[in-house]
Amino acid sequence: MLALLTAGCAEPHDREGSNDVIDIPAETVKADLTAAPVQASEEPEATEIFLSPSYPPSTEAPKVPAITSVSGKYSTYDGTNIMRVDDRAYEMCVFLEDETKSYAALISDTAARLKGKTTVYDLIIPTAYGVMMPDDMRESISFYIDTGECIEKVYSDMSSDVKTVSCYDTLMRHRDEFIYFRTDHHWTANGAYYAYSEFCKKKGVEPYSLEGRRVDEYGGFLGSLYKEGGNIPELLPEETVYAYWPVSENVKMLITTAEGNQVEEPIITDVSAYSATNKYSTFAGGDNPITEFTNDDAADGSVCIIIKESFGNALLPFLVDHYSKVYEIDYRYWKGNVVELAEQVGANDLIFANNFMMISSKSNIGKLNMILH
Amino acid sequence: MSIKKLLGIFAAVMMCAVVIALSGCGSQETNEAFNADETLKKLLEDVRYEAELEDVSEYAGFTFSDVADGVDIKMYAAGGKLNDQVIFFKADDASATEGINNSVKTYIESLKNEAKLYNPEEVTKLDNAVIRTYDNCVFVCITNDVETAGSILTVFFLFFL
Numbered sequence: 370m371l372a373l374l375t376a377g378c379a380e381p382h383d384r385e386g387s388n389d390v391i392d393i394p395a396e397t398v399k400a401d402l403t404a405a406p407v408q409a410s411e412e413p414e415a416t417e418i419f420l421s422p423s424y425p426p427s428t429e430a431p432k433v434p435a436i437t438s439v440s441g442k443y444s445t446y447d448g449t450n451i452m453r454v455d456d457r458a459y460e461m462c463v464f465l466e467d468e469t470k471s472y473a474a475l476i477s478d479t480a481a482r483l484k485g486k487t488t489v490y491d492l493i494i495p496t497a498y499g500v501m502m503p504d505d506m507r508e509s510i511s512f513y514i515d516t517g518e519c520i521e522k523v524y525s526d527m528s529s530d531v532k533t534v535s536c537y538d539t540l541m542r543h544r545d546e547f548i549y550f551r552t553d554h555h556w557t558a559n560g561a562y563y564a565y566s567e568f569c570k571k572k573g574v575e576p577y578s579l580e581g582r583r584v585d586e587y588g589g590f591l592g593s594l595y596k597e598g599g600n601i602p603e604l605l606p607e608e609t610v611y612a613y614w615p616v617s618e619n620v621k622m623l624i625t626t627a628e629g630n631q632v633e634e635p636i637i638t639d640v641s642a643y644s645a646t647n648k649y650s651t652f653a654g655g656d657n658p659i660t661e662f663t664n665d666d667a668a669d670g671s672v673c674i675i676i677k678e679s680f681g682n683a684l685l686p687f688l689v690d691h692y693s694k695v696y697e698i699d700y701r702y703w704k705g706n707v708v709e710l711a712e713q714v715g716a717n718d719l720i721f722a723n724n725f726m727m728i729s730s731k732s733n734i735g736k737l738n739m740i741l742h
Numbered sequence: 743m744s745i746k747k748l749l750g751i752f753a754a755v756m757m758c759a760v761v762i763a764l765s766g767c768g769s770q771e772t773n774e775a776f777n778a779d780e781t782l783k784k785l786l787e788d789v790r791y792e793a794e795l796e797d798v799s800e801y802a803g804f805t806f807s808d809v810a811d812g813v814d815i816k817m818y819a820a821g822g823k824l825n826d827q828v829i830f831f832k833a834d835d836a837s838a839t840e841g842i843n844n845s846v847k848t849y850i851e852s853l854k855n856e857a858k859l860y861n862p863e864e865v866t867k868l869d870n871a872v873i874r875t876y877d878n879c880v881f882v883c884i885t886n887d888v889e890t891a892g893s894i895l896t897v898f899f900l901f902f903l
Contacts, residue, residue, distance in 0.1 A: 449858065450855060450858070460859070467808055554859055593859050597862070627822055679860070701822075701823075701856075701860075702823065730852040730855065730856065731805060731845075731849045731852045732805070732852040732853045733852065733856065734805070735801065738801055738805070739801045742801070
């Protein structure tokens with residue numbers, strides 16, 4: 370894993386042993402974090418979570434909030450890709466150019482084949498590793514990669530037929546907000562909202578505001594990284610999943626399961642009774658081969674297909690407001706042909722929403738290829 | 743002639759037959775192709791998988807685009823959340839197998855990274871992937887039925903000598 374981390378980066382950083390704690394001297398260490406963890410006993414006021422003080426964008430030059438670690442150290446966990454700094458866990462990222470070039474070629478080829486019929490968008494989603502890593506750690510860790518630069522490199526490998534959506538800078542400007550979970554590899558609905566806003570900008574439509582939306586809250590969330598790391602105590606307390614509903618009131622969701630059964634469910638699932646690890650499943654029914662959304666409030670007959678893994682789930686409640694029909698496909702589990710589907714349903718837009726780890730994943734890119742050819 | 747002598751002659755004849763069989767009749771190329779195809783067939787038919795394996799060979803070249811040109815790849819996979827699969831690489835010569843093994847290693851590592859987050863129950867299966875290299879051939883078998891897969895590939899190895 371460490372060998373992979375160093376591909377295209379500075380000199381390797383070898384370590385052995387379990388739960389290694391690496392002491393990286395920081396230039397300055399502040400006693401308090403700019404993004405303090407949510408205490409289980411105190412719920413934040415709604416305005417702190419739902420509305421950023423800096424959003425909608427002001428006329429001033431955008432600033433990236435500084436984040437400095439408390440401890441100046443990071444820990445890794447044997448047999449995992451997890452890194453922890455203070456009370457936040459990260460899935461360590463790699464950037465493998467051979468794989469990302471394959472990914473870029475796939476997207477470009479799809480856009481060429483659908484040219485004139487369906488507009489193809491590509492949204493590479495940064496993970497917390499790229500956005501939330503404290504600045505002192507970004508500078509000190511020799512194998513740390515700049516996610517923003519890597520994403521732009523991949524976009525530069527794509528043809529002009531692809532409309533690329535850059536959300537890294539926007540997420541960086543809002544990194545002092547609750548945009549990524551501390552205990553899970555996913556982003557929050559707020560993080561997804563900022564990416565959705567960038568997509569709208571690219572598409573040339575106004576994003577619907579977060580204000581006034583119905584929002585569900587599911588506490589007690591201890592996500593994938595907490596669990597995979599063996600229940601890391603430093604990541605406590607639990608987090609809360611906030612799930613925004615669409616603005617449209619008449620959205621139906623029809624899931625086709627891996628077994629081929631069709632189930633109608635609300636777009637935000639009540640996950641109160643779900644295990645602590647599975648609260649992220651509240652968004653768009655979780656990961657299923659194909660899910661169809663119908664918005665009776667959008668009468669223009671517009672159709673969108675979104676090809677995603679789990680990060681994309683949190684985008685759906687925002688995207689469905691803009692289309693009469695959305696087909697959400699998880700390329701890891703669906704067996705079909707996207708180009709044929711796009712032609713069959715008359716898709717106006719095809720969005721690839723893929724997280725930063727995926728674009729370097731040989732197996733996932735292989736699976737994506739299978740549904741594109 | 744005593745029974746002992748008869749048995750001795752019988753054993754000697756059998757030994758000769760085994761030696762002749764192992765050294766091969768006809769061209770080495772015919773035997774190698776026969777054995778590899780038979781072994782692949784056994785891996786597909788005799789090993790237990792959690793779901794039926796589909797022939798996805800047409801996509802294998804893309805997934806393993808980093809192996810040398812001229813490598814023939816056959817790939818069969820369960821798909822979905824299951825990682826059960828069989829992959830067979832046959833290169834023009836043995837020098838390509840190092841590159842093939844590197845590519846396989848990267849591939850399995852990426853499957854594991856995915857499994858750790860989404861299907862932790864698949865991680866052990868991937869850790870126990872059976873990978874064997876014989877001259878210009880590389881076999882990969884990912885299954886819970888590791889014993890059967892391993893024994894099939896061991897027999898192939900003996901045949902190959």
